[in-house]
Amino acid sequence: MLQRLSVSNFAIINELNLSFGRGLTIITGETGAGKSILLGALRLILGERADLKQLNDQNKKCVVEAVFDISNLNLNSFFETNELDFENETIVRRELLPGGKSRAFVNDTPVNLNLLQSLSEKLIDIHSQFNSQNLFNQDYQLQILDAYVGQLNEIKSYRKLLNQRNQKRTELADLTEKLHELNKEADYRQFLFEELDTANLKDDEAENLEKEMNELKNVEEISRILDEAENKLNDGDFGILPTLRNISVQLQRISRLGKDFEEFYNRIESSRIELSDLNSEISIKLQKLEANPEKLEETASRLDLINGLLNKHRVQSIAELNEIKQQLETENLNSAQIENEIEELKKEISKLEEELNQSAAEISKNRKDVIPSVEKELIESVAKLGMENSAIELKLNSKPDFGPNGKDEIEFLFSANKGSQLKEIEKSVSGGERSRLMLAVKKLLAGKLELPTLILDEIDTGVSGRVADEVGNMMKEMSKNLQLITITHLPQVAAKADAHFKVEKQTEAEKTITSVNPLDKKQRILEIAALLSGSDITDSAIEQAELLISN
Numbered sequence: 112m113l114q115r116l117s118v119s120n121f122a123i124i125n126e127l128n129l130s131f132g133r134g135l136t137i138i139t140g141e142t143g144a145g146k147s148i149l150l151g152a153l154r155l156i157l158g159e160r161a162d163l164k165q166l167n168d169q170n171k172k173c174v175v176e177a178v179f180d181i182s183n184l185n186l187n188s189f190f191e192t193n194e195l196d197f198e199n200e201t202i203v204r205r206e207l208l209p210g211g212k213s214r215a216f217v218n219d220t221p222v223n224l225n226l227l228q229s230l231s232e233k234l235i236d237i238h239s240q241f242n243s244q245n246l247f248n249q250d251y252q253l254q255i256l257d258a259y260v261g262q263l264n265e266i267k268s269y270r271k272l273l274n275q276r277n278q279k280r281t282e283l284a285d286l287t288e289k290l291h292e293l294n295k296e297a298d299y300r301q302f303l304f305e306e307l308d309t310a311n312l313k314d315d316e317a318e319n320l321e322k323e324m325n326e327l328k329n330v331e332e333i334s335r336i337l338d339e340a341e342n343k344l345n346d347g348d349f350g351i352l353p354t355l356r357n358i359s360v361q362l363q364r365i366s367r368l369g370k371d372f373e374e375f376y377n378r379i380e381s382s383r384i385e386l387s388d389l390n391s392e393i394s395i396k397l398q399k400l401e402a403n404p405e406k407l408e409e410t411a412s413r414l415d416l417i418n419g420l421l422n423k424h425r426v427q428s429i430a431e432l433n434e435i436k437q438q439l440e441t442e443n444l445n446s447a448q449i450e451n452e453i454e455e456l457k458k459e460i461s462k463l464e465e466e467l468n469q470s471a472a473e474i475s476k477n478r479k480d481v482i483p484s485v486e487k488e489l490i491e492s493v494a495k496l497g498m499e500n501s502a503i504e505l506k507l508n509s510k511p512d513f514g515p516n517g518k519d520e521i522e523f524l525f526s527a528n529k530g531s532q533l534k535e536i537e538k539s540v541s542g543g544e545r546s547r548l549m550l551a552v553k554k555l556l557a558g559k560l561e562l563p564t565l566i567l568d569e570i571d572t573g574v575s576g577r578v579a580d581e582v583g584n585m586m587k588e589m590s591k592n593l594q595l596i597t598i599t600h601l602p603q604v605a606a607k608a609d610a611h612f613k614v615e616k617q618t619e620a621e622k623t624i625t626s627v628n629p630l631d632k633k634q635r636i637l638e639i640a641a642l643l644s645g646s647d648i649t650d651s652a653i654e655q656a657e658l659l660i661s662n
Contacts, residue, residue: 140614
């Protein structure tokens with residue numbers, strides 16, 4: 112419920128503070144007084160685009176602030192989902208800055224326009240004679256039946272199942288595409304894996320092969336040099352090792368004469384032992400060295416294979432090739448795993464669709480059961496609104512696919528004249544008829560839903576007399592179940608008000624300003640009398656106004 116509305120620096124509104132209560136609130140005023148401007152300010156709260164031209168004073172910011180009692184609207188989850196502070200009295204504020212930027216806040220938390228629109232549509236429903244397009248919308252037409260049945264929670268449960276099904280279908284499509292791509296390259300991937308697997312590469316193999324091939328290529332020069340080294344180490348009495356052996360014997364004799372001599376001996380003996388070991392290794396290496404063209408060719412071939420694989424896979428090491436081999440093996444296993452996942456998803460989707468079919472069938476049955484009652488109530492309501500010869504027929508048709516509202520398609524057929532063929536509503540209803548029909552729909556829903564604040568903007572235009580009185584009666588009845596704010600020119604409607612505001616325009620300091628003021632009982636009588644007789648209020652108009660109010 113809208114409790115308070117504050118507007119500053121908007122169009123020709125300088126400063127405005129209004130308080131609203133339950134029941135039927137009526138707003139009247141002369142044409143051009145600013146009633147549409149008041150609605151324009153409210154539309155900012157609804158998240159509509161702002162315009163710098165809406166500033167009264169171009170050097171100041173415009174602020175529109177509305178306070179709502181949302182304690183009975185079950186919006187806790189909405190606030191939690193959108194990380195907003197839930198308050199029973201929630202404040203929605205919109206600011207339009209002189210530079211043209213716009214800001215929006217919910218309980219002082221900044222929000223974007225999309226979120227503001229999502230919240231506001233749960234709080235305010237502004238309906239004018241020109242915006243009855245919902246009547247032509249199948250989703251809205253189905254919602255009329257669902258609200259009448261009282262199965263909106265069932266619709267939510269159905270949509271939850273549908274979302275799960277759709278998510279699974281998306282996963283299935285993604286996995287199927289992934290499997291397709293894997294299968295498309297499966298043969299080549301398998302070939303690459305087998306090539307690497309057959310190669311059986313070891314991480315340090317390339318280095319060892321390089322070393323081995325260098326030996327085989329240079330075996331003659333290596334043999335010559337090692338043979339010469341061995342000869343010089345062992346050559347008779349003048350070789351390096353015999354000479355060192357002789358020196359070691361001599362130094363050993365004097366080693367006991369002092370630490371320095373002992374150190375000399377130890378060092379010479381250590382060098383002799385090291386060179387002796389080296390000599391042994393050279394001898395062993397010489398014995399093993401031999402020219403082996405076949406081995407050289409085999410080694411070169413193996414290195415060519417390794418280098419070819421490195422170039423093919425554009426890597427620098429055998430370790431990286433082995434990682435690629437592991438990855439290829441994993442991808443091959445993934446294909447089988449994906450196939451299993453696809454089969455599981457198909458089973459889950461099938462189960463969800465079975466549940467969806469059951470839910471959609473129940474929803475459809477409930478709708479069909481209430482269609483006669485809905486048709487009857489709507490026909491009775493529009494008859495009271497001066498459309499006595501109207502006929503309405505709602506038809507449900509099944510469709511093969513799941514939609515957001517089940518598997519039903521609806522036809523809303525209407526005729527305003529007796530004997531005329533029933534046609535789709537968008538082809539058979541005039542502007543005035545559409546407004547009254549929408550009012551009948553709102554009345555139907557008012558007793559079935561916890562509707563947000565409903566604002567009716569001159570939807571009673573074009574009616575008079577008995578019909579005008581019935582419009583007022585209908586609005587009064589609707590206001591028992593919701594907060595109803597109505598802008599009207601009809602005295603019959605204005606007389607039904609629980610609260611009455613008048614929009615007036617005056618000039619102050621050569622500037623036009625709009626004000627909205629609550630009317631007391633006496634002021635109400637005069638305003639309704641003015642609606643009856645015009646600017647010259649007669650005694651009979653006052654008497655009639657008093658009679659309308661008393662009735």
